[in-house]
Amino acid sequence: MKKSIGAKTLVYPAPVLIVGTYDSEKKPNVMAVAWGGICCSQPPCVAVSLRKATYSYGNIVNRQAFTVSIASEAQVKEVDYFGIASGRTENKFGKTGLTPVDSELVDAPYIAEFPLVLECRVLHTVEIGLHTEFIGEILDIKADEAVLRADGLPDMEKVKPIAYEPVNLRYFRIGSYLAKAHSVGREI
Amino acid sequence: MKKSIGAKTLVYPAPVLIVGTYDSEKKPNVMAVAWGGICCSQPPCVAVSLRKATYSYGNIVNRQAFTVSIASEAQVKEVDYFGIASGRTENKFGKTGLTPVDSELVDAPYIAEFPLVLECRVLHTVEIGLHTEFIGEILDIKADEAVLRADGLPDMEKVKPIAYEPVNLRYFRIGSYLAKAHSVGREI
Numbered sequence: 001m002k003k004s005i006g007a008k009t010l011v012y013p014a015p016v017l018i019v020g021t022y023d024s025e026k027k028p029n030v031m032a033v034a035w036g037g038i039c040c041s042q043p044p045c046v047a048v049s050l051r052k053a054t055y056s057y058g059n060i061v062n063r064q065a066f067t068v069s070i071a072s073e074a075q076v077k078e079v080d081y082f083g084i085a086s087g088r089t090e091n092k093f094g095k096t097g098l099t100p101v102d103s104e105l106v107d108a109p110y111i112a113e114f115p116l117v118l119e120c121r122v123l124h125t126v127e128i129g130l131h132t133e134f135i136g137e138i139l140d141i142k143a144d145e146a147v148l149r150a151d152g153l154p155d156m157e158k159v160k161p162i163a164y165e166p167v168n169l170r171y172f173r174i175g176s177y178l179a180k181a182h183s184v185g186r187e188i
Numbered sequence: 189m190k191k192s193i194g195a196k197t198l199v200y201p202a203p204v205l206i207v208g209t210y211d212s213e214k215k216p217n218v219m220a221v222a223w224g225g226i227c228c229s230q231p232p233c234v235a236v237s238l239r240k241a242t243y244s245y246g247n248i249v250n251r252q253a254f255t256v257s258i259a260s261e262a263q264v265k266e267v268d269y270f271g272i273a274s275g276r277t278e279n280k281f282g283k284t285g286l287t288p289v290d291s292e293l294v295d296a297p298y299i300a301e302f303p304l305v306l307e308c309r310v311l312h313t314v315e316i317g318l319h320t321e322f323i324g325e326i327l328d329i330k331a332d333e334a335v336l337r338a339d340g341l342p343d344m345e346k347v348k349p350i351a352y353e354p355v356n357l358r359y360f361r362i363g364s365y366l367a368k369a370h371s372v373g374r375e376i
Contacts, residue, residue, distance in 0.1 A: 001333075002305065002330035002331060002332055002333075003330065003331055003332075003333055003336065004330055005328075005329050005330070005331050005336075005340060005341065006328060006329065007231075007232045007329065009228075009229050009326070010226070010304070010306070010329055010342065011224075011225055011256070011306070012203070012258055012342075012344045012347055012349035012362075013201050013203060013344070013349055013362055014225060014226060015199055015200070015202070017199065035225065035226045035227050035228065035229070036199075036225055036227070037199055037203065037224055037235075038197045038198070038199050038222070038237075038354065039223050039224070039235060039237045039316060039319065039321050040223065040237055040316040040318060040319040040321070041197050041223070041239075041317075041318050041319060042317050042318035042319075043195075043316075044195045044196060044197045045197075045317070046197075047225075047235060049227045049228055051229075068199070073366055076366055076367045077367070077372050077373055077375055077376055078373070078376065080367065080374075081373030081374075081376040082373070083369070083373065084373045085373075095376060112190075116200070117190065118198070118199070123316070124314060124316065126312060126323070128227060128228040128231075128233055128323060129228045129229075129230050130228060130229050131233075133227050133228070133323075135314070135316060137195075139195055140192050140193075140194060140195055141192070141194065141195065141198055142190035142191065142193070143190060143191055143193050144190055145189075145191055148191065149356075152193060153356055154198065154200075154355075156201070156353040156356065156358070156360065159200055161201055163344075163351060163363075164369065165344040166226065167342075168337075168341055168343070168344065169370050169371075170365060170366075170367075170368060170369055171365075171366040171367045171368075171369055171372075172344065172363055172364065172365055172366055173362075173363030173364050173365075173366050174200075174201055174351055174360050174361075174362065174363050175360055175362050175364070177358060177359075177360055177361075178261055178264055178358075178359040178360055178361050179265070179268065179358075179359045180357065180358060181271070181352065181353075181357040181358055181359055182268065182271065182272060182357050183268065183357075184264060184265050184268045184359075185265055185266070185268030185269030185270070185272045185273075186269075188265055188266065188269040188283060188284060
């Protein structure tokens with residue numbers, strides 16, 4: 001018997017997506033977004049949802065572009081700061097000492113020190129409620145060589161991304177290997 | 189210096205969302221979806237993206253409702269099977285021995301044995317490309333008492349959800365606690 005806990009925004013695990021944008025004066029900004037994820041395979045797209053009140057919201061509307069940097073667990077302090085502070089009043093790159101890199105593909109910056117970066121142009125803007133969802137086509141992914149496997153694909157065990165627990169507000173590490181996808185289910 | 193790896197559908201970690209639907213004869217079906225996540229806080233909404241070719245796609249279009257069951261790591265075989273098999277040719281509940289429960293709030297079933305369930309009605313349907321994104325308003329969440337904390341909220345360490353690694357097709361456990369969100373960033 002299950003217990004009703006009400007209508008909460010709760011999916012486990014949630015990702016930690018660091019959204020990079022330029023403001024009207026091309027000052028680079030980043031914010032932490034947990035509401036989002038891949039939303040289409042062809043064209044490859046990622047969705048990120050932002051409140052209109054955020055500084056990044058206006059940046060995306062004006063530039064129609066954003067990046068998504070994926071942090072490693074050692075960068076959790078910076079990630080959390082990106083979710084607390086506003087680019088309207090703070091220079092988040094200056095404060096953390098991280099380096100903005102100008103994407104050559106889209107009108108947005110990404111974080112040099114983060115292991116994995118998606119470069120996106122806005123395909124759809126969906127007004128939902130408190131949050132607006134931006135669906136970005138992924139034009140390219142850039143990865144640190146240190147996180148690549150022999151076949152050239154990024155290894156989640158090397159990226160060491162952060163898993164977010166909404167509602168309870170906690171960050172977790174990714175744990176051990178569990179099973180091979182598109183495979184283990186054939187045993188049933 | 190980062191290396192370009194091309195436009196891939198890659199965000200770490202991706203969730204494993206088990207989408208429950210009824211077909212036209214009210215046969216319950218479930219499928220595994222990794223493209224999705226929370227997309228709005230108010231109203232609370234979750235997005236799931238499905239290919240039109242899936243059996244579940246037609247079910248959601250017809251019923252305008254779905255559930256999302258979150259599995260525990262011990263259920264990884266069933267989860268993977270739900271992603272491999274099609275409800276068009278197989279009775280996935282019968283084959284796995286899992287129990288469909290009729291949601292009292294929406295026209296869709298959920299899985300009794302999975303620890304956490306979201307009950308959703310479709311608010312928006314976004315045609316993106318190969319995938320269609322269904323944005324569902326979360327009307328309620330049901331949780332097993334065994335995964336609740338003393339304050340009544342579900343504990344991710346008790347739920348033990350599965351993290352999915354796209355492209356490389358692997359499932360991982362959630363690991364150890366890393367830091368407190370909306371807090372650790374204040375040290376910067």
